[in-house]
Amino acid sequence: MRHVSELKYHKLYRARDGRLLGVCKGLARYLDVPVTWVRLGVVFLAVFSGVWPVIGAYILAGFLLRPEPVLAPGSDDERDFYSRFAANKKSGREELKRRFERLSRRIRRMEDVVTSKEYDWERRFRDR
Structure with a gap:
């Protein structure tokens, strides 16, 4: 880098x-x-x-x-976000909050799948 x-x-x-x-x-x-x-x-x-x-x-x-x-x-999206954040910190914080909430929802969905009983059974059958 x-x-x-x-x-x-x-x-x-x-x-x-x-x-x-x-x-x-x-x-x-x-x-x-x-x-x-x-x-x-x-x-x-x-x-x-x-x-x-x-x-x-x-x-x-x-x-x-x-x-x-x-x-x-690293990308045009990151450059645009930095420009918006530098221009208006309040809207930048709100954008960060939205991104982290989306990320948190995705992580919760992944945790639900991994910790579900169906996932455990699928893993056990696959390992045999």
Whole structure:
């Protein structure tokens, strides 16, 4: 399994393991370039266009970008769920509750089958 830091995302996230808010590292992962190049680009942009606008944009990006998922999403469904959860935590909790209730029902049905008397008889006949 690949670590989150090794993945290229299809969406721009703020890196959790970045130096300052993780904006440069997140942008580097999104663009699939070394983070040093992005950091140098930000420094050159600050020097040649003005320090305060770049610092303001950097801080704004740090607060507006969502942090990258703790575990890399394995599918589009997982990526969509993470985006919904990051946008609205209440609906994300409700979705998790529904998923766990469905899973709990499935486990109960499996337990009923495995612990039923018919299952025991079928297993005994099969073993002979």
